[in-house]
Amino acid sequence: MMFKKLALSATVAASVLTAGFAAQAQDAINFVHNTYRTGAFSGSGIPVGDGTRDYFTMLNNRDGGIGGVKINFEECETAYDTRRSVECYEQGKAKNTVLYVPWSTGATLAAIPRAHIDKIPIFSMGYGLSASAVGDVFPWVFNMPITYWDGANAFIQHVAQQEGGFDKLKGKTIGLLHLDAPFGKEPIPILEALAKQHGFNLKLYPVAPAEMQNQSSVWLTIRRDRTDWVYNQGWGAMNPTAVREAARGGFPVNRLVGVWWAGGDDDARPAGDAGKGYRALNWHQTGANFPVIQDIIKHVVDRGQSLSAKEKVGENLYNRGVYQAIIIAEAIKNAQAITGKKVINGEDMRRGLEALNMTEAKWAAAGAPAFASPFRVTCSDHNSQSAVYVMEWDGKAWKRLSADIQPQKEQVRPLLEEAAKAFATSNAGWPARTEACQNNS
């Protein structure tokens, strides 16, 4: 009797398990997404992860997925650690993920050489290897909508606008406050070239990763140098410290401009009133006044399925997670349309990403009208070098300050191509592009 019961329950359990696996494999698109909800960078990692997670949950709840296929969205915790990220990559591969989203420069670099072998495209949105914008060399890597080099270029344009023209830059001192890691040092060559061109003095203020929360000596130096403008290339705990120290040291906060990763609400808020006027570059709008965000609130947050607090929905980094998710969803739609398949794989996803053409109409259709500037990916341009704008913190929320600033492509693109060529030559045996070009008209 006992044995019979046991055997029965075992069979039931086994059949449920196998049925579950079969269902998963057949009619769902698997997507494993890296996040870091722990570690020194979790302050930036949590809102981004929440935004992406909530958008896909919303699609599943509202539309039943994309094209009638559920998105099997899964998070993989990396703690911003390369070793953990490698695990997550392997996990994604084992689960047939259609896309790898590394969310750290180190993880991107570790994955790039494997992408064309494992047939998993990589999407590093506005970070990672700048040179991977060159699609002829990196057919499997996408890093739209902008590179760090474009960001530095746009920052100098903003300074020129504020000072009243590029000729006014002569003799000014412009500083780069940066994390002393490859990510932080990326803008240096562009800023050096611009300094030579416009005659301003460039000062570098590196912040060691261990010293992110202790920048008093750096800001003392900035004061001594009488620096006019500071560009902040920071991430995680470094940003709120920079804003606070700037305010404490008497540096005018509205002359401190952060890269898009230094524009979190929680980066500016801890400084209190003193943080008013802090500026950051951005490529999408903040706030919850978009149909897509309202849908997320209605279908996910109000059902208690979100990990995010309701008042955080619509904050800058949360919206960045949503922005990323909209692009990915659009690429999945493209891939479905191109191949005619409902359940796509990594190769189809690559074609979908290459066919991306985010027009204003597409943004509006995704429930995000005027949410971000339109961009278009081509076979050779996997970045698009889109426009950014400058926003300002008013003590409670981010407010748009400038019009769109278009980076000077003619300055940046040759450098990107040069770097891509250098990558291909230093990695002996780097394959020439064989993937057919996706015609995206």
Place this chain on the structure above:
Amino acid sequence: MFYRETGQFKTNYTDDMAIFPIRQDRIGIAIILAIALILPFVVSEFVLKTILLPFLALSVAVIGLNILTGYTGLISLGSAGFMGVGAYACYKLTTIFPEVNIIIWIFASGFFAAAVGVFFGLPSLRIKGLYLAVATLAAQFFLQWAFVRIPWLFNYNPSGAIEVPLRTLFGMPITGPTAELEVKYLICLGFVIGMTWLASNLVHGRIGRSWMAVRDMDIAAELMGIKLLNAKLLAFAVSSFFCGVSGALFVFLYLGGAEAGTEFAIRLSFLILFAVIIGGTGSMIGSFFGTAFIVALPTILKFGAPAIGIAITGATAEKIVLMIIGALTIYLLIVEPHGLARLWQIMKQKLRVWPFPY
């Protein structure tokens, strides 16, 4: 009953000095090696890449630190820095001389780490304990700074990263993206066996005795005729050599390209130290126990627990791992300073007298 040396007679001195004097131990080692050889062909790619490869690569560093901390009694918090030296040295060597086989360079990169290790080991002649830990911490921070700040080290790569090029052995790719995981594993395994053999011979011989004498009381050791300068610096050199080889293995065979400045951070130094403490100071087998614990526990908890139905998110697993490692380190320091290796030894001792405990 099965584990007893009754009837195994030693008829000459060589037998008596053998590392594994008991026949059962020799059989055990042979079985472990055989399993290690067939393992890559039976486990999944995921296990191979996320558990076995980092285990092998890091175990060399843990043995290295164990030589310094466990056998010589000198504490070091710079292991990750020395690993980084090995990784960068290997990268520079293989980009400057691409025609020389990468395996030779991985081994040779240990010498660069050893040289740096000796330099930072100099203060150990004057200072001990906590103060030495601080001095080696300085080494860690200096090296980490150098990895980011000296562009020559990463060939002026704008991304500041090491990109592992394709290198072959007998026409088969062993590093780079196209190399098979099984091949990488076997090469790593070869290094681990070779380095373990080297370390085990060192600590069982004259040099090892002098290290242990220094550990137990350095003034007494000096009175017995051991030159402290030589013994301590040699320990630093050998330890850093192991760390260097480990670092080269870690980047070239496991990660395959990384932002090494952030990879070889203080966090890794601490993990290696914890592995030594948890595994057992002054024990070769303990080094492997400790590494297995540090490498496998997070992965098993994060991916294994959800697979058997325990709903646990990655972030929670990450925090639980920190708590377990922290708690276990404190527990072992208080209750069993010789770590998991000591438990292993007790088990063997019990087996020897089984079934008649006394």
